[in-house]
Amino acid sequence: MRSRHPTSPGSSARAAAIAPARTTRGSRRRCAGRSDLIDSLVAVATQAVVDGRPVHVAITGDTGAGKTRVLDAICDRLRAAGHEVIALRGRRRFPGEPPGDPLGEALDASELAGASDPTASSASRVAASDPTGAAAPRLAAADPTGGSAPRPAGRAVRVPTPRLAALDGGELAGALRRVAARGAVIAIDDAGWLAPVALRALDSALGSPLGGATRLAVIAASPAPVGDRDARHRVDVALPPLAAEDAELLVRELLRPAQLIPAVLVERLVIRAGGNPGLLVALAGEITRRGAIRRQVGSDEWYVAADELDTLLAAPSPAWFAVRALEDLPGELQAVVRTCAVLGPRFSADEIAQVHGGDVAAGLAWLVRDRVLEQGETRGRAPGGIEHGEPGGGWYAFCDPAIQDAIVDHLLDDREPVHGRAFHYWAERPGVAAIERLTRLAFHGAGAHEPVTAATCWIALARAAQGRGELDDAEQLLDRALRCLTGAAPRLRAATLLERARLRYARGRFAAARDDARSARRTAEQPGRAEVHAGVHAEVQIDALAIEALAVTAAGDPAAASAAITAAVALDADDVDVAVRARILGAIGLDRVRAGQPDAAAPALQLAAALAEVLGDPLTSTAVAQVLRPPRRRPDR
Numbered sequence: 011m012r013s014r015h016p017t018s019p020g021s022s023a024r025a026a027a028i029a030p031a032r033t034t035r036g037s038r039r040r041c042a043g044r045s046d047l048i049d050s051l052v053a054v055a056t057q058a059v060v061d062g063r064p065v066h067v068a069i070t071g072d073t074g075a076g077k078t079r080v081l082d083a084i085c086d087r088l089r090a091a092g093h094e095v096i097a098l099r100g101r102r103r104f105p106g107e108p109p110g111d112p113l114g115e116a117l118d119a120s121e122l123a124g125a126s127d128p129t130a131s132s133a134s135r136v137a138a139s140d141p142t143g144a145a146a147p148r149l150a151a152a153d154p155t156g157g158s159a160p161r162p163a164g165r166a167v168r169v170p171t172p173r174l175a176a177l178d179g180g181e182l183a184g185a186l187r188r189v190a191a192r193g194a195v196i197a198i199d200d201a202g203w204l205a206p207v208a209l210r211a212l213d214s215a216l217g218s219p220l221g222g223a224t225r226l227a228v229i230a231a232s233p234a235p236v237g238d239r240d241a242r243h244r245v246d247v248a249l250p251p252l253a254a255e256d257a258e259l260l261v262r263e264l265l266r267p268a269q270l271i272p273a274v275l276v277e278r279l280v281i282r283a284g285g286n287p288g289l290l291v292a293l294a295g296e297i298t299r300r301g302a303i304r305r306q307v308g309s310d311e312w313y314v315a316a317d318e319l320d321t322l323l324a325a326p327s328p329a330w331f332a333v334r335a336l337e338d339l340p341g342e343l344q345a346v347v348r349t350c351a352v353l354g355p356r357f358s359a360d361e362i363a364q365v366h367g368g369d370v371a372a373g374l375a376w377l378v379r380d381r382v383l384e385q386g387e388t389r390g391r392a393p394g395g396i397e398h399g400e401p402g403g404g405w406y407a408f409c410d411p412a413i414q415d416a417i418v419d420h421l422l423d424d425r426e427p428v429h430g431r432a433f434h435y436w437a438e439r440p441g442v443a444a445i446e447r448l449t450r451l452a453f454h455g456a457g458a459h460e461p462v463t464a465a466t467c468w469i470a471l472a473r474a475a476q477g478r479g480e481l482d483d484a485e486q487l488l489d490r491a492l493r494c495l496t497g498a499a500p501r502l503r504a505a506t507l508l509e510r511a512r513l514r515y516a517r518g519r520f521a522a523a524r525d526d527a528r529s530a531r532r533t534a535e536q537p538g539r540a541e542v543h544a545g546v547h548a549e550v551q552i553d554a555l556a557i558e559a560l561a562v563t564a565a566g567d568p569a570a571a572s573a574a575i576t577a578a579v580a581l582d583a584d585d586v587d588v589a590v591r592a593r594i595l596g597a598i599g600l601d602r603v604r605a606g607q608p609d610a611a612a613p614a615l616q617l618a619a620a621l622a623e624v625l626g627d628p629l630t631s632t633a634v635a636q637v638l639r640p641p642r643r644r645p646d647r
Contacts, residue, residue, distance in 0.1 A: 095194070106449045262276065267303075328415070559594075
């Protein structure tokens with residue numbers, strides 16, 4: 011878009027001003043203050059690929075610290091040296107949505123490139139192994155800020171149909187072995203959004219002997235560390251703030267073509283950014299946007315009109331970024347962006363049209379060109395790995411999720427109507443995959459004051475995540491369900507607390523499981539509920555007491571276990587659901603074992619174990635397994 015100041019050197023800094031962590035593509039510049047680090051990491055990766063010393067370099071840092079830029083610079087150097095680089099990026103997804111498989115897709119594309127042209131060079135293979143569809147085989151912009159770039163304007167992100175997308179260990183492990191055998195670097199941006207099983211597969215490939223040299227380097231960038239931090243092949247790199255000298259050089263470079271820049275202004279910008287290159291880009295971009303970079307009359311020299319910048323009193327806040335993201339857009343597009351911000355990590359044109367109203371096709375195209383949104387196309391599956399219900403498979407997402415979050419948090423006073431319309435859109439829309447519908451109904455129901463429906467969906471998604479082995483996600487989804495049920499549906503809340511208690515017990519968090527069980531008992535005892543639902547009330551109490559007894563037994567508190575069992579038996583523990591009966595039998599058996607009565611404990615433990623096995627109850631199975639495990643017989647001498 012045009013700059014409002016015709017004497018300014020251009021408006022390209024606008025994108026940098028609104029998205030410090032993910033800047034626009036620009037001319038190649040040095041990576042400010044990171045050159046020595048890049049040299050070292052290039053040497054480490056080269057040693058891994060050439061000499062067979064596998065390594066996982068984990069780059070972490072705050073937003074705008076330069077993670078993506080450092081990763082991009084390393085990849086450039088390795089490609090220039092002729093090494094194969096397989097680049098991919100994790101993508102944010104809805105809570106409860108199964109993770110996609112960008113790793114499998116990237117490996118798939120790399121193998122397809124090699125199969126179609128066995129003589130292809132590493133550089134040409136890199137271009138085919140980037141599932142993003144970016145025109146240049148680069149991971150991010152060449153800007154010195156450290157931000158990753160939005161896709162080129164108007165270019166759709168295409169994801170190949172995965173042949174190696176199976177994350178059960180077979181095909182993925184085989185693909186990694188082949189990559190490691192020929193020697194390659196796998197570069198992962200936003201690695202925190204990769205599936206845990208993919209991260210485990212990478213660590214396994216790096217740590218397992220392949221019958222030869224493992225010539226593999228994995229370089230991952232994420233805000234927090236991912237993968238096995240104790241692995242011997244691990245190298246952790248936390249990006250520090252820029253030194254003052256490097257920050258000053260970056261500021262002067264960003265304010266080009268101005269050469270007459272007051273030293274006090276440079277110092278002020280460096281201090282306010284705190285050494286964060288992304289914030290320096292944002293501040294410099296704001297100076298350009300205001301038209302403060304001007305050419306002296308009758309001269310070719312440019313200067314900064316520092317006397318007009320008194321309002322830059324502090325480092326940019328999230329609200330500041332949100333305002334800057336919208337203020338140069340036409341009013342009708344600002345409204346579209348606000349609606350899109352509420353719709354979550356990904357949304358379709360049809361959803362935007364139905365929720366916002368009107369024809370939004372032209373506006374969406376504008377926002378893609380202006381690098382506010384990116385457009386993607388899928389072949390059968392959306393980035394979350396689920397079947398996409400939108401004809402043609404089109405979707406949109408914010409180029410910078412941080413800007414989306416800032417808009418939602420600071421520029422939307424009333425999000426409920428948007429969530430409400432989106433909730434009804436997904437509730438009524440036909441032909442939608444079950445997981446896709448549940449993730450949207452849970453996400454929008456929580457904001458549309460539909461707490462019971464939202465909680466029900468969260469609970470179902472938690473069970474699905476637990477079935478996939480994603481226990482962290484499952485517990486977080488139950489946390490969301492419980493937040494929705496604060497002050498509502500006490501029976502459902504008590505049942506959800508018990509479900510989380512069972513999950514926490516299975517994960518070895520016995521004190522937290524005990525606390526959940528006790529909270530479930532208190533919730534079930536709310537006035538007026540016991541009289542109306544006496545049977546249900548008693549069953550919830552008994553189940554809570556059984557879980558509490560198992561948890562405190564595992565935590566080494568037999569007195570508390572005995573007290574919980576006594577209270578459960580007093581509530582008629584025989585007249586309950588069979589799964590609850592199995593848990594209370596297990597608790598009784600364990601209590602008798604600890605009381606020195608193994609013979610009396612055996613019938614209860616054996617019945618509990620049999621019921622748990624048939625019912626698929628991991629809590630009871632885990633609790634009684636250690637006691638029932640037969641002792642090892644010593645071999646006869």
